[in-house]
Amino acid sequence: QLPPFGYEPRPYAGPSADEVLEKRKKFLGPSLFYYYKKPLNIVEGKMQYLFDESGRRYLDAFAGIVTVSCGHCHPEILDAITEQSKLLQHATTIYLHHAIGDFAEALATKMPGNLKVVYFVNSGTEANELAMLMARLYSGNLGMIALRNAYHGGSSSTIGLTALNTWKYSIPQGEIHHVVNPDPYHGIFGSDATRYAKDLQDHIDFGTSGKVAGFIAETIQGVGGAVELAPGYLKQVYDIVRKAGGVCIADEVQTGFGRTGSHYWGFETQGVIPDIVTMAKGIGNGLPLGAVVTTPEIANVMSQKIQFNTFGGNPVCSAGGHAVLRVLDKEKRQAHSAVVGSHLLERFRALQERHDIIGDVRGRGLMVGVELVTDRKEKTPAKAETAVLFEKLRELGVLVGKGGLHGNVFRIKPPMCFTKDDADFLVDALDYAMTKL
Numbered sequence: 001q002l003p004p005f006g007y008e009p010r011p012y013a014g015p016s017a018d019e020v021l022e023k024r025k026k027f028l029g030p031s032l033f034y035y036y037k038k039p040l041n042i043v044e045g046k047m048q049y050l051f052d053e054s055g056r057r058y059l060d061a062f063a064g065i066v067t068v069s070c071g072h073c074h075p076e077i078l079d080a081i082t083e084q085s086k087l088l089q090h091a092t093t094i095y096l097h098h099a100i101g102d103f104a105e106a107l108a109t110k111m112p113g114n115l116k117v118v119y120f121v122n123s124g125t126e127a128n129e130l131a132m133l134m135a136r137l138y139s140g141n142l143g144m145i146a147l148r149n150a151y152h153g154g155s156s157s158t159i160g161l162t163a164l165n166t167w168k169y170s171i172p173q174g175e176i177h178h179v180v181n182p183d184p185y186h187g188i189f190g191s192d193a194t195r196y197a198k199d200l201q202d203h204i205d206f207g208t209s210g211k212v213a214g215f216i217a218e219t220i221q222g223v224g225g226a227v228e229l230a231p232g233y234l235k236q237v238y239d240i241v242r243k244a245g246g247v248c249i250a251d252e253v254q255t256g257f258g259r260t261g262s263h264y265w266g267f268e269t270q271g272v273i274p275d276i277v278t279m280a281k282g283i284g285n286g287l288p289l290g291a292v293v294t295t296p297e298i299a300n301v302m303s304q305k306i307q308f309n310t311f312g313g314n315p316v317c318s319a320g321g322h323a324v325l326r327v328l329d330k331e332k333r334q335a336h337s338a339v340v341g342s343h344l345l346e347r348f349r350a351l352q353e354r355h356d357i358i359g360d361v362r363g364r365g366l367m368v369g370v371e372l373v374t375d376r377k378e379k380t381p382a383k384a385e386t387a388v389l390f391e392k393l394r395e396l397g398v399l400v401g402k403g404g405l406h407g408n409v410f411r412i413k414p415p416m417c418f419t420k421d422d423a424d425f426l427v428d429a430l431d432y433a434m435t436k437l
């Protein structure tokens with residue numbers, strides 16, 4: 001039996017959910033999609049909670065798509081943004097302003113090796129665009145290698161790197177090769193990193209001139225359904241790519257800033273140091289902010305021309321992003337993610353023993369995936385059941401993400417202030433919903 005989730009009636013004079021929806025349909029184009037049958041109208045956020053117009057409280061286990069790293073409207077971040085907004089909201093990089101340098105310095109201290117040059121942009125897509133440009137300029141080659149099941153953005157170039165057919169359009173996408181995904185649950189080679197690496201080597205040998213621009217991967221695929229790459233894969237692949245003249249790019253848009261619990265960056269879980277790291281989402285706790293960090297040698301290729309971005313490194317976003325780094329350290333969120341994440345995995349694994357519909361439980365820290373299947377042996381996606389459970393969870397006051405090629409993976413990636421009690425509430429809610437189903 002679950003405790004009733006919170007109603008906290010609050011004054012709200014804004015438009016109703018139906019009015020908001022009507023306006024969006026009319027003015028925001030036909031391709032917007034909504035998570036729930038009756039879309040959720042969010043009017044307020046407070047740390048790990050969201051509130052709808054009736055004052056109904058939801059436990060947010062998806063963090064606005066893995067973006068709200070510290071918690072909705074975190075007071076310290078709010079203060080930093082407010083203070084900066086009152087002084088100066090905008091300055092481009094053609095002038096001097098201290099916030100951008102202070103933030104870049106703080107970010108550079110978080111990077112290993114020679115990754116010391118920072119470029120600020122406005123989103124993950126833009127970060128990966130810039131990373132791809134750098135790789136191509138630095139190597140003098142065009143060919144990019146990415147993984148199947150990857151998500152790296154939705155612009156005309158980065159959509160080429162993305163390899164999930166729900167996001168693809170039929171447009172030419174340049175020289176991009178998608179190699180077999182080192183996915184321990186579904187992958188044809190299980191957890192054998194060497195065989196996956198051999199597939200990548202074959203792509204270079206048979207599908208290119210032998211030279212490539214670069215390789216990009218998430219260490220735990222986010223949109224693809226919390227798929228952690230087979231252990232040891234990146235080490236082997238980075239060697240192969242560098243021998244072929246390419247640079248290695250780590251997409252840390254979801255995995256960065258301690259979310260994995262064991263490490264500050266996802267790539268560290270594989271014992272590698274990339275040549276370029278891209279980040280966004282959690283870096284701004286909801287502000288539009290992204291960054292690319294690279295080595296001075298690679299950054300040098302950008303000095304051939306003017307590198308300029310009107311909003312990149314905007315003072316308000318820089319002050320907010322800098323505050324995010326401080327808060328994550330001060331509140332020891334990486335260690336916290338490790339503890340709560342292990343608890344969550346343990347509880348989901350116990351649930352898996354009682355509910356046949358759970359095919360796989362995976363992840364690290366506060367980046368967890370629960371894959372639902374109708375047949376464990378065949379791993380048949382439980383599409384319809386996932387949709388029913390998803391709605392039921394919302395009814396019970398819990399918001400989770402959905403992912404994977406068939407949308408049958410629950411993605412649990414809450415703000416990093418999520419507690420063990422929150423984890424218990426979430427698992428109990430899912431247990432209850434599955435039992436009912």
Ligand code: PMP
Nearest residue numbers: 123124125151152153222253280
């Ligand atoms: N890379 C990864 C790993 C992502 O998950 C996303 C967004 N889902 C992006 C890049 C693109 O980021 P944005 O939506 O900020 O453009």
